[in-house]
Amino acid sequence: MMTRLERGTTPGGATDIPVIELRDVHVVHKARTGSLFRPDRVHAVAGVDFQVSRGETVGIVGESGSGKSTLARVMVGLQRPTQGQVLFRGEALRHGSRDRRTLGRAVSVVFQDPATALNPRMVVREQLIDPLRVHGIGDERSRLARVRDLIQLVGLPLSALEVLPRQISGGQRQRVAIARALTLEPDVVVADEPTSALDVSVRAQVLNLLTDLKDELGLGLVFISHDISTVRYVSDRVAVMNGGLIVETGPTCEVLTNPTDPYTRTLLAATPSLL
Numbered sequence: 001m002m003t004r005l006e007r008g009t010t011p012g013g014a015t016d017i018p019v020i021e022l023r024d025v026h027v028v029h030k031a032r033t034g035s036l037f038r039p040d041r042v043h044a045v046a047g048v049d050f051q052v053s054r055g056e057t058v059g060i061v062g063e064s065g066s067g068k069s070t071l072a073r074v075m076v077g078l079q080r081p082t083q084g085q086v087l088f089r090g091e092a093l094r095h096g097s098r099d100r101r102t103l104g105r106a107v108s109v110v111f112q113d114p115a116t117a118l119n120p121r122m123v124v125r126e127q128l129i130d131p132l133r134v135h136g137i138g139d140e141r142s143r144l145a146r147v148r149d150l151i152q153l154v155g156l157p158l159s160a161l162e163v164l165p166r167q168i169s170g171g172q173r174q175r176v177a178i179a180r181a182l183t184l185e186p187d188v189v190v191a192d193e194p195t196s197a198l199d200v201s202v203r204a205q206v207l208n209l210l211t212d213l214k215d216e217l218g219l220g221l222v223f224i225s226h227d228i229s230t231v232r233y234v235s236d237r238v239a240v241m242n243g244g245l246i247v248e249t250g251p252t253c254e255v256l257t258n259p260t261d262p263y264t265r266t267l268l269a270a271t272p273s274l275l
């Protein structure tokens with residue numbers, strides 16, 4: 001079973017129980033540079049309800065500083081909310097180490113820059129095997145078989161397993177990061193600006209890879225971007241963030257063709273091709 005990559009869900013359609021549900025989540029950071037004239041706290045997420053199920057792609061769009069990445073960190077268990085609840089498959093998390101481990105296995109993340117997300121001194125094979133070892137999954141033989149399947153699934157040759165991250169291109173590195181995110185057969189992948197650091201010529205390929213994998217594996221995909229046209233291209237539903245709040249949410253084509261919130265209208269107006 002170790003090399004199994006398909007999951008038994010309805011491709012293209014959300015399943016009923018959300019994998020992750022956030023209820024009135026707040027995150028307050030201590031400001032990096034507090035001063036007399038600047039507040040010493042940042043309310044990065046200010047009361048957000050959000051959910052994602054297997055089989056759907058939910059886009060989160062908003063300008064820099066709107067709280068998207070902080071929200072992503074809450075979803076993958078890297079950031080504990082200051083207030084509010086995170087439910088995993090309907091059960092409230094208590095954010096202990098056991099909960100973090102469960103969440104870490106079921107919800108994975110692809111960051112913007114694969115150069116910093118990957119270990120520069122480890123060959124790709126070891127980076128992909130590592131999560132399987134940490135979670136005590138399979139034996140070395142079955143782990144290697146799974147890693148060989150994964151690298152091909154993301155469109156790279158088997159020889160890519162033996163290289164260091166700096167020996168391959170940015171697009172190929174992001175494919176490795178995506179393979180790594182899939183190692184533990186997650187239910188949901190949170191992709192935080194996954195194409196922003198890439199050369200324009202390979203962005204579409206990486207986007208298509210993510211959406212193909214989501215369909216093939218029946219994953220839930222949370223796609224975070226400041227770029228509304230990219231979000232429109234991949235998402236079934238969209239949430240628009242501004243100042244730590246989701247100001248508007250709904251089916252992507254509805255929200256983007258008939259926005260009701262003034263901020264969404266402003267965002268759209270800044271992307272003339274969508275009007």
Ligand SMILES: Nc1ncnc2c1ncn2[C@@H]1O[C@H](COP(=O)(O)OP(=O)(O)OP(=O)(O)O)[C@@H](O)[C@H]1O
Pocket residue numbers: 029030031032042043044062063064065066067068069070071226
């Ligand atoms: N660890 C932190 N410590 C202090 N402030 C933080 C921290 N992380 C984020 N912030 C602040 O919280 C706010 C929201 O940041 P966040 O990174 O979540 O937004 P974002 O929409 O993802 O923006 P970007 O795309 O620029 O990362 C910003 O004002 C940011 O400066």
